[in-house]
Structures are given as C-alpha cells and as structure tokens.
Amino acid sequence: MTNREKYHFNDFTFANYQRLLQLALNMGFVFGDYSLDNSGRSKKEIVWRHNVEFSVHNALKMAIIEKELGIKAHYFFQIHSEFYNIFEKEIYLLAKEIVKSDHYIGLHFDAHFWEIQDQIELERCLFNDRNLLASLLGVEIKSFSYHNTTPQLLALNDTYYAGMLNVYAKLIREKYRYCTDSTGIWRYERLEDVLQDSSMQYLQVLTHDGMWQEEAMAPRQRVLGCVNLRAQKTMQYYDEYLLKVGQKNIDD
Numbered sequence: 001m002t003n004r005e006k007y008h009f010n011d012f013t014f015a016n017y018q019r020l021l022q023l024a025l026n027m028g029f030v031f032g033d034y035s036l037d038n039s040g041r042s043k044k045e046i047v048w049r050h051n052v053e054f055s056v057h058n059a060l061k062m063a064i065i066e067k068e069l070g071i072k073a074h075y076f077f078q079i080h081s082e083f084y085n086i087f088e089k090e091i092y093l094l095a096k097e098i099v100k101s102d103h104y105i106g107l108h109f110d111a112h113f114w115e116i117q118d119q120i121e122l123e124r125c126l127f128n129d130r131n132l133l134a135s136l137l138g139v140e141i142k143s144f145s146y147h148n149t150t151p152q153l154l155a156l157n158d159t160y161y162a163g164m165l166n167v168y169a170k171l172i173r174e175k176y177r178y179c180t181d182s183t184g185i186w187r188y189e190r191l192e193d194v195l196q197d198s199s200m201q202y203l204q205v206l207t208h209d210g211m212w213q214e215e216a217m218a219p220r221q222r223v224l225g226c227v228n229l230r231a232q233k234t235m236q237y238y239d240e241y242l243l244k245v246g247q248k249n250i251d252d
C-alpha cells in the first residue's frame, strides 16, 4: 500500500472538504457553538473548529466553502505563529474577511511562546493575547484553544480561563467525540467514517487550513506549498516596492 492510500491523501482537497461538509449536513448534523447546555438542542451536533496554523489564505477558502453551505465554523487565530503574521496588512485583511463571513472567532493560544508554568501565568497571558487579537479584528473573543498541546497544558483543563471558554476543558472533551487532521493525517478515525456513524451525537472536528489543498499530495508538501507561497509574496512585496519608488533592484 502506498502512503497516498494509507494516509488518504485524496481526502485533503478543497473539493473533498466541501463534500465532507455536505455529508455532515446530509447526516442531519447541526453546526453549533460550544454550549454545554444541551436542553432543547439538536440531537446531532458538530462543532467544527479550525486552528489557523499555516495559511490564512487557505483558511479563507474554507470559510467561503462553509458560508456557501450555510455553515458556521470556528476560526481560532494565532498571534505568535511562525507561518503567518496576523498583524501584516494582507493577512489581516484575509482574517477580517473570515470575521465578516460570520464564523465564530477564537484565540489559538501559544503557551510555549510565554513559557507558561502555572494557572496564574496562563490567565495573565491569555488576557494579553486575547486583547491584542480582539482589538485587531474588532470582535469579542469568547474561547481559546491550546497550540501544540502537552500533558502539562492539558492538565489545565478548567472550563473557563481569563473569561474565555477552554475548548480543551475536561467537560468539553467528555461531551464531544473528537476527529482531527493533525499533521495532515486522520489522527484517530477518518472523518468520512465518523460522519456516517449513525450513533454519533456530539462531534468536535478540528481541521488545519494548510493541510487542505487544491491537489492531493503528501502532508509535508502541503505545508511546503504554504511556506513557499509566503516566501514568494514577501519577495513580490520587495520587488514591487522598489519598482514603485523607482529604485534599482540589483539581483546578481
């Protein structure tokens, strides 16, 4: 069996992404928020979260696909990413498009950046990062997810910190079955199978933008594509700026 078959490369295209969302709708799932109050709610509910990790360009493509299907998903942005800078004009404008698409917005929180050791530091840094993201995007941020979870981070599993819902809280993890494409492979079960499981009641799906592309390819190639595009954009900015101000652009 090739890696392409073993790791379902063909699952991770935008066309298939749309098909999976449609499958969820066909199976009767309602796309919800992270409410822990189950009274009067749908029997089959999905919370569909994006930890925006590699490419806000890709995240916006997914947000548009969802909006066209009438789906509200959750977009959790980083402010310390190694792959994108949300304070950069182009990226900021793309993130604002996602906000305008009426999706839920959260903070994808990097505890490693702050080298957090305890709950007091956690709450202080969450306040800080939440305020930065909220004022940049002009939205209220009501929930957060940990970036690159560790056992120590997952032990900080109260439902709320810094006034935000912790989507890795014990109560959330107990309520929802979990399906994720972390590192570009189905980490536990294949989403297509999970969606078709008629016994499924509450499901949390976590996707990572850069792991979904126009064409099927190996996960590392998907990330490389995002990184190369970013590098090209940076050079394009430099070249266009020199042209605009009439400076020589000496290349060899």
Ligand SMILES: [Zn+2]
Pocket (backbone or CB within 6 Å): 051, 053, 108, 146, 147, 148
């Ligand atoms: Zn992350």
